[in-house]
Amino acid sequence: MSKVNQVQIDQIRQLLGSQGVLTGNDCAPYETGARSDVGEAALVLRPKTVSELSTAVSFCVRNSIPIIPQSANTGVVAGSTPDPSGTQAVVSLERLRGHLEIDAENRSVQLDAGYRLSELNARLEQHGLFFPIDLGADPLVGGMIATNTGGARFIRYGDVRRNTLGLTVVLADEQGSIVKLGSSLRKSNVGVDWKQLFIGTCGVFGIVAECVLNVEPEPRQVATALLVPISLEAVLPLLDLIERRAGPSLSAFEGMSGNAIAAALTHVPRLKNPFSRRDLPEYAILVEISRNWEAQHGDLSIDEQLQMMLSEIWESNNDLLEDVLVGPSHEFWALRHAISEGVKAVGKLVALDIAFKRGDVMRFLKRMRTELPAAFPDVRICEFGHIGDGGVHFNLVVDRHSANAADPGYEGQIRSLVYNIVVNEYGGSFSAEHNIGRKNQPYYDRFTDERLKNFSGALKKATSPHPVGVPVLWSH
């Protein structure tokens, strides 16, 4: 694959304008990912409209330039950055933001892929609505769809897939074909639901240009508590009891290991320590319930409702809870959202994102507390997780003083050992929501049924035969 020449650059600059094409040093911000994966791009294309995106893709296909679609580049598995060859074009969605239209009657929003989650929510707020995917990062919606993010309120609102009604994608074929898949409808069963095959597949079958998303009425009242379970074994029964009582009012059930809490409190100075009157617990759970109506005329407030629910559990199941802390919701969430920042400061972070049947989560975590240090003595487990949906951010931090911290092969050894246990022994997933990217590609290759790779190959050939995206999902 040859690098791009000046004639080609001039040609595409004519079509996309000078702001639409970057070369040389101007490419630098697009060549480095959130976890310091560094590559080199042949050029960066920044289309402003769906039609320009089609032009950009068509240009790459006709000139045999592989495409790396890039959103806000907040992913952590090297899924949106070019490799070091200098032959790939980054196609950035960041300027694709001409159109955002809220349909309050339909509780939906149609928008270009280049809007940030925070911008979308700022616009929706005026209508008392929000897009219910709660993340620490602030990605573009295009990237959220391409990776199918979940987040902290999955237990109530589901993932991006559940909240995507329609997509417009640009295929990597000669024409850069623009294809509409689904629309603003919630119900339509007229053959294959094609958008599903473009959600969570990182653009390899086509790049998300535009979407229609389901949005939800904003809850008016929220109450949170921090629970300290008496043991790791008590976490699942607590989830079950709370879920059965709260039903869909339960909007978060987030587990945090003592190590993760300590990392956040030590390294993120703005935090208040909710455990200041006691020792840091071995494990804590952030529980949130929310509702849409205000209390009135003898109705319980939501805080009273949560307290009632928890004291009922406390009194009738005294072998589950060690402690219950109430306090300002935003302080508890600040702690929860600061964990990623905190653990990065502890040492070299290997951020695994795995998923289990709910019943297996705490069994796995308990087992790892003895097995992992035996295999990797210089690694500290700072995990937190969405216990209600079986996802665990299994953060492993290599001691910065260990020689292994500088060994690029060490991360692979860790991933390999953990993923083998997760997939082969628990039937779990090696990627709950981080997706594939270059970091997880070897494990996709290892764990995926050949037949499914063949299906992917047929789909790839029928949709976007040109190379696009980092993951390779088919057989060679």
Add this chain to the structure above:
Amino acid sequence: MSKVNQVQIDQIRQLLGSQGVLTGNDCAPYETGARSDVGEAALVLRPKTVSELSTAVSFCVRNSIPIIPQSANTGVVAGSTPDPSGTQAVVSLERLRGHLEIDAENRSVQLDAGYRLSELNARLEQHGLFFPIDLGADPLVGGMIATNTGGARFIRYGDVRRNTLGLTVVLADEQGSIVKLGSSLRKSNVGVDWKQLFIGTCGVFGIVAECVLNVEPEPRQVATALLVPISLEAVLPLLDLIERRAGPSLSAFEGMSGNAIAAALTHVPRLKNPFSRRDLPEYAILVEISRNWEAQHGDLSIDEQLQMMLSEIWESNNDLLEDVLVGPSHEFWALRHAISEGVKAVGKLVALDIAFKRGDVMRFLKRMRTELPAAFPDVRICEFGHIGDGGVHFNLVVDRHSANAADPGYEGQIRSLVYNIVVNEYGGSFSAEHNIGRKNQPYYDRFTDERLKNFSGALKKATSPHPVGVPVLWSH
């Protein structure tokens, strides 16, 4: 295509046993659908296990016998019955019911495709759980997945797609290959979510043999009311107000036309008339809210909560509601669920199932009240609908004394006129949840993008190259 010969029958009987293979008159119950579509089968195969299903499919493929998968045969679009040629094999799922395993920790159930919805719920009830798809019919879970049914509580729990975690499918290839797609995990982003291709596509890419479903804690308290809106235009603002106040407590918002209510009350004698103290309304809405906790210590009961919500709306928006009726929940639901039975007694039923953006539903219904009688004077509109998700059971009843009632072409004229308006003028769907089948095949052919038919063709070839199922989703 030749009919099946005795040697072939003997051969498959050896493999599936005498109960597993029906021929001649024994096939009759499998040859007629719920809406009197009648065909003729070459034979009926009734496998008892996933492995026997694979054997049955492989037998058909090797002997070039087209396959019609059949569940409880409750569908209304001729999607599960053989054509009149006598050359097709019905593969019935009704005996595929050896395995049903509830995982209460994971809030999921793994089961064979041949269980009825009512059986599944009876088993789940012992654990305080239920599968949240509420239907008038009682289909097998295999058929529910193959058609992606929605039902009356979609607004809160979504459709079958949202509640399907994993599938085992049998492909129509030489081997009758058994393929697992997904598992019991709620979160896993490791390439294409292949199960999506097999949901709602009526078995044409492979027959659903087994599944893992998400289940939900049973609500402890339910309250319902019948609202009479002041006009059709008031329905959508009422939905918006109630939805914003109730949030996820809102578990149904079902519209019923006066004609549909009258049909049920006239022809279904067991019903009590909730409107006995007033005229039948032109339109009524069944609203249901539900919650998981019992009222206690000063908390409002759920009935009080609903009444509070409705009187708040009544007082601050006096241009929306004409009347509010409270009464026993089961009586209101009995009326709602009796509509299908009632309208069938009025005359010849043409049951359309269409979907819109929520804002378009009432606009379309209002328009049809003048336009449809102008085009078809002998047709009465007896519609009801899931307004919260934009779906309308647009039931059209041809007067039994009209000559058109006996004309098989008349139904096609009606479908054609309505679908053209729905799809071309509103961007709606000609199949909200009934799916394709022989009745909707011409409209699939008419309204589907050629490119998407080509994608379907590529995946058909890669998965189940042999003819299976009634719909044809690809280009020829």
